[in-house]
Ligand SMILES: Nc1nc2c(ncn2[C@@H]2O[C@H](COP(=O)(O)OP(=O)(O)OP(=O)(O)O)[C@@H](O)[C@H]2O)c(=O)[nH]1
């Protein structure tokens with residue numbers, strides 16, 4: 001396949017972004033990924049990122065023979081592929097372990113204050129905050145930690161908060177087989193606080209409501225009330 005050859009040859013560093021940009025696939029709820037995004041394995045991705053990051057550091061004038069700096073391109077490459085952007089790759093998607101709702105639990109379940117770390121796709125600096133999730137069982141209940149894992153999986157992508165919110169909401173609807181899902185994210189954007197406008201007191205709140213949470217004010221208010229409960 002020609003594109004793959006282009007990618008592999010680009011280990012020589014002549015990445016032609018225009019040429020690679022034709023094939024868009026709406027993959028994993030709309031993160032704009034190319035169709036060939038996973039034809040390269042992680043090893044090659046890390047090799048290429050290391051090489052490019054070395055060039056960025058060089059251009060900035062940094063001395064890459066310095067013993068504190070020389071490992072940085074490799075560290076950054078590993079951190080991008082294996083950690084902070086590992087949620088781009090569907091192979092890292094967590095399995096949503098479900099149990100039968102034998103206990104006949106009929107009310108909403110709320111998991112609040114789920115910590116997440118993401119990165120703004122415009123500046124590649126951190127977004128971090130709390131996610132609050134609610135759902136009403138449609139016959140199955142999900143292992144609690146899987147909710148955290150779903151939040152973290154979608155957070156580990158270059159993101160905007162709106163998309164992250166919708167991706168988490170849609171994934172929970174799908175995994176749980178219910179429309180009755182609510183998600184709120186409350187986050188700090190380092191691109192707003194540490195640079196640019198430098199506002200470190202604002203936070204950004206986004207929400208996703210479907211099913212009864214969309215239709216019934218009462219359910220939505222109940223969810224919001226639980227978020228105010230002291231711990
Ligand atoms: N809607 C939305 N915007 C975001 C998010 N994260 C960062 N942004 C904004 O994306 C915008 C990018 O705008 P640009 O004007 O191209 O970037 P910039 O010149 O660096 O802008 P400033 O941040 O204002 O200095 C900024 O206003 C950011 O605050 C997000 O999750 N959602």
Ligand SMILES: [Zn+2]
Nearest residue numbers: 120122123191
């Ligand atoms: Zn930003």
